[in-house]
Amino acid sequence: MNFEQIEQPLRLEDQVQLIDRNGSVIYFPRIFHPSQHYFNRLNTDCCWQTETVKVFGQWHPLRRQTAWYGTANYRYSGQVKTAQPWLPVLLEIKAQVEELTTDTYHAVLLNYYPDGLAGIGWHADDERDLNPNAAIASVSFGATRRFDLRHRDGETLSINLEDGSVLVMAGELQQYWKHQVPVQRKIKQPRINLTFRSMKSSFHFASSFHP
Ligand SMILES: O=C(O)CCC(=O)C(=O)O
Secondary structure (H helix, E strand, O other), X not given: OOOOOOOOOOXXXXXXXXXXXXXXXXXXXXXXXXOHHHHHHHHHHOOOEEEEEEEOXXXXXXXXXXXXXXXXXXXXXOEEEOOXXXXXXXXXXXXXXXXXXXXXXXXXXXXXXOOOOOOEEEEOOOOOOEOOOOOEEEEEEEOOEEEEXXXXXXXXXXXXXXXXXXXXXXXXXXXXXXEEEXXXXXXXXXXXXXXXXXXXXXXXXXXXXXX
């Protein structure tokens, strides 16, 4: 897969604070640069599963695929995601994200969007297994996709999440704001998103890597 690379070094002063009421959202462009090899490794190394959704009691497959890695299982949307042990590529990305955000993460949810027909609807990352108010760091590779945020009071805003960027959501954000990645039919290229999360209880696998 060939993505356009922006040939500029990381400049932390390029960060943008999008939200600073009822939580915070900060956007860091070009943290992973060059990024192509991360996309390729995640695409091939991760154990992708077709995401399903329950409608009127029946499970239906979605276009979006997911994977869950780390040291804690995760319950959401009536399902349990069993954690798979960290892969080397995930540990590399995690280390850079932890350095950037000065936070610690126990697990990561990966979403694979094959094209713009795949999206994720309005939701908040407020499941009971997550540490409330802890930072969630969202890393994007591949196609640029729009990311919308909507406050309980109706305020909305959007940002384009670019290849190699990190978006950090923190504080009470998930209690007041929902987010979505809308369908964008014109987008033909794939995208991978990773949300690194801090979990209430996490345990350590005997081995950090797959054999
Ligand atoms: O793909 C994204 O940018 C967002 C993914 C997301 O909302 C989630 O994993 O909860």
